[in-house]
Amino acid sequence: MADRPLTLMAVHAHPDDEATGTGGVLARYAAEGIRTVLVTCTDGRCGDGPGGVKPGESGHDPEAVAAMRRQELEASCEVLKVSHLELLEYADSGMMGWASNDAPGSFWRTPVEEGAARLAELIRHYRPDVVVTYDENGFYGHPDHIQAHRITMAALELTDLTPKVYWTTAPRSAMQRFGEVMREFGGDWEDPDPAEAAEMPDMSEIGLPDEEITTWVDTTAFGGRKFDALAAHASQGENIFFLKMGKERFSELMGVETFLRVKDPTGAALPENDLFAGLR
Numbered sequence: 001m002a003d004r005p006l007t008l009m010a011v012h013a014h015p016d017d018e019a020t021g022t023g024g025v026l027a028r029y030a031a032e033g034i035r036t037v038l039v040t041c042t043d044g045r046c047g048d049g050p051g052g053v054k055p056g057e058s059g060h061d062p063e064a065v066a067a068m069r070r071q072e073l074e075a076s077c078e079v080l081k082v083s084h085l086e087l088l089e090y091a092d093s094g095m096m097g098w099a100s101n102d103a104p105g106s107f108w109r110t111p112v113e114e115g116a117a118r119l120a121e122l123i124r125h126y127r128p129d130v131v132v133t134y135d136e137n138g139f140y141g142h143p144d145h146i147q148a149h150r151i152t153m154a155a156l157e158l159t160d161l162t163p164k165v166y167w168t169t170a171p172r173s174a175m176q177r178f179g180e181v182m183r184e185f186g187g188d189w190e191d192p193d194p195a196e197a198a199e200m201p202d203m204s205e206i207g208l209p210d211e212e213i214t215t216w217v218d219t220t221a222f223g224g225r226k227f228d229a230l231a232a233h234a235s236q237g238e239n240i241f242f243l244k245m246g247k248e249r250f251s252e253l254m255g256v257e258t259f260l261r262v263k264d265p266t267g268a269a270l271p272e273n274d275l276f277a278g279l280r
């Protein structure tokens with residue numbers, strides 16, 4: 001363990017997921033001198049284009065969107081002081097059911113073994129002590145998030161390393177508060193158009209009952225950093241309501257990041273408040 005710095009690896013699907021899901025832990029652990037590695041699996045080409053133009057609408061150029069989102073991702077990593085950014089550069093698959101799911105090069109149609117082999121190489125290279133990704137539902141059902149989960153769990157099997165492994169989650173109690181704040185800041189949130197409503201996750205199925213959450217990490221002190229990282233991704237419509245909240249409300253609402261510990265070589269007692277509990 002002494003031959004390298006303690007290392008956190010987060011595996012995410014799209015540019016901006018690192019900020020929403022793990023911006024707090026990335027910033028906090030970087031400040032504690034831990035090496036942070038972000039693996040972003042897709043190029044985000046199915047995101048919003050400049051001016052909020054949606055995929056499939058005229059003027060949406062997937063290549064240009066991917067290039068813009070790459071710059072945003074680099075800016076976000078700067079804010080979060082991510083030590084190493086690794087891009088797998090698969091094509092964003094879009095939401096479940098979109099034609100882009102089956103487009104050539106899409107992450108969703110990439111064989112799990114192929115993605116896993118590439119990620120396993122990165123895991124062997126960085127030898128992370130802690131690996132974070134999504135649960136088997138990709139937190140809210142997005143195909144690229146599900147695929148990120150699958151390749152991560154398969155990649156770990158390909159190495160003989162035994163990091164602590166976590167899936168991001170949210171306590172149900174917070175999801176309720178989150179829904180309230182969404183209505184407060186979302187404006188038309190309660191009355192989305194039917195196509196958008198069909199794509200929205202069912203909030204009651206996201207996250208876990210509070211008592212099942214193993215790991216609560218207080219990142220309130222880094223709420224401003226997380227906010228600024230998300231602000232780097234302001235081109236994406238779904239991030240705007242977070243930004244409307246302002247830093248203070250945002251830090252209050254998003255200040256504690258929660259995880260489910262699924263692999264653990266340390267025996268650290270649960271619940272824990274540190275991803276590196278038992279490692280330092």
Ligand SMILES: [Zn+2]
Nearest residue numbers: 013014017142
């Ligand atoms: Zn995503």
